[in-house]
Amino acid sequence: MKPLAIIILGEKSIAIARQIQTVIPDAVIYGLAPRTQTADCQYDKFSETVSELFSQGHPIIGICAAGILIRSLAPLLSDKRAEPPVIAIAEDGSAVVPLLGGLNGANDLARAIAQVLQVQAAITTTGDLRFQTSLLAPPVGYRLLNDDDQAKIFLADLLAGKSVQLIGDAPWLSESNLPFADHATHKIEVISNKIQLEEIVSKLSSTYLIYQTEQIQDQKINGKLSIIGTGPGDAKWMSPEVKKILEDATDFVGYKTYINLVKEFTKGKTIHASDNRVELDRARLALNLATEGKSVVIVSSGDPGIYGMAAAVFEVLDHESDSKWNQIDIHVAPGISAAQAAAAAIGAPIGHDFCTISLSDILKPWEVIEQRLAAAAQADFAIAIYNPISSQRKWQLPAAKEILLKWRSPDTPVILGRKMGRKGENVRVITLAQLVPDLADMQTVIIVGSSKTKTLAWGDRIRVYTPRKYD
Structure with missing residues (x-):
């Protein structure tokens, strides 16, 4: 799943956003440009930004009214199985409401956030409320083999009073509040990923759910992070190497004044501008963007290794541990110093x-x-x-x-x-x-x-x- 996006409308929401980052460290805070100063990156138009992030598959937390999120995303809703989680949080942190993405972990995400904010998540999904688990959206490492209609009938029967027998072992099921009973008419079976589907497909029905374990494999990350120096300012002092890096980059990270120095290269690219005193946050953001396979450039004026961003990136690598960063290609491209x-x-x-x-x-x-x-x-x-x-x-x-x-x-x-x-x-x-x-x-x-x-x-x-x- 792609990094979570926290959308805020004003600087007052930054404290809650930072609290969320304590439980979701790779979350990125997006702040409305005229009203925020310390967000990880800034945006100009709320609806366009939310729609783009949603379409790209990023889970979204909006520290704002639920209505503005709903109106922004309504035209995009089509397949609930493909929808990333979308959660609305009151500006004072008093309410955490999952709106979309229940089949992709929205309720569990809402509970985790509510716990750090010391409030109760407003879960409205009946099955989740009563059974403290989601049969339609199993956790990572499990796959439901039944179709949606069979699973919905099965869940409706349990809500109506039927009991269920568990065959196999899965803590997320055995530790839930499901109405377990021996010799129940409804059954849930957990099978190994080594079992061929042909062997069990005949069992699948509205009274027999089967979950198959999935092997979680590490994915190779081919992202790249370049820390470049533009020189003091004039484009004639920019090296051919730096110009090539800027042309190939997908994402630009940096102090907004420095990004403006290379605006001829940023058209159609994603810009993550920030204040001048958040160097470590900026470095962390760039590293996380690169883990998504993007070609990220951190823009420094002068030479990035002389009072520039190169040292900040290596400080983060030295003092923080994230195995995903080990697979990033990191390159420092020099520039002419002041x-x-x-x-x-x-x-x-x-x-x-x-x-x-x-x-x-x-x-x-x-x-x-x-x-x-x-x-x-x-x-x-x-x-x-x-x-x-x-x-x-x-x-x-x-x-x-x-x-x-x-x-x-x-x-x-x-x-x-x-x-x-x-x-x-x-x-x-x-x-x-x-x-x-x-x-x-x-x-x-x-x-x-x-x-x-x-x-x-x-x-x-x-x-x-x-x-x-x-x-």
Whole structure:
């Protein structure tokens, strides 16, 4: 069965959706684009999204009114044996109502969800309510050999007071509330998958149900996950390898700003856009999509291995266990980094030994950043500084400057590269003494030269380079 889709209409429903993911880890949360910020992926039109997921066979949980689900899916209803489960959950989690897919496990799914939400599932199927099992929809590993009409008459007889004799062993039957009795007129037999149908077909009737065990085999997954770097932004910096991956992809996963950089490749494809601070959720979603046999691409700007999504994917693989992920083909396709782009635009400031340091303290403490700045400055590396400043941490760049000035001259060349490869690109050269927070933002990469880095006046132009020879 395909991964379950949780459809929400507003950010208030995200808490309930996340609770459901605790019992169904591979479930994907779809949030209405204007009203949600932290869903796994976003959609624009409710009915179209629900209809498409239903048609593809995804079980659906709508944290919304039952009516909107019913109206969206009514035109698609035809074969109840083929319908995936559809469940409506009240926005406050007080009601869990299976609407469709009773023959494909909707009631059991509703019970599991109701248990985690600490409510009672609103099961309306009479047989399920009375007998605590579904004769028409056996669990995975069993197949009902009788036709629908025979099974329905059999169930109606039990509801009318008939008893049943169980022949064979099946916990889902023996532990149910079925009215068992020896020598009953109605019988249920459980047979091995090794028995030929010709041997038992004559027994099948409205008083004799037969379930055959099925061997559950692992299916080979041929899904692919590519983590690509677009470069700083301009399509001319995108490698031929990356372009080919984007052309062949079925699903695009990433921060919405980065996906917009490759919109020429996304037409007719499935887009799973998300916020910039849910990297592990994004990686998990991409891995699960790949287990469905899809060709999934995670879009990073710059190079995916430099403060990008590649590390997030391998973190999830390292810390979480899912055997299905073992069969995915995972590939990292490099891109041009912002530091390379800024350096090339002004000359060759990283023409000798250099390092990169991020000033963001979201994933590492400021004390570690201080130590690394001091060590790099003392070792006389040219330093490319990423994430130099944000609206909530303006103090870190002045603090970094203070550390660097212990080992660098105030006249050290500093390059500010902003929006590299995008509209509004700007590269300027200042000195370390002139570096102030107002000159930078999160779209700026800063390159601080080494003690050997030079500013070259070349005609009416300025270039910066670090000599290859270290005297």
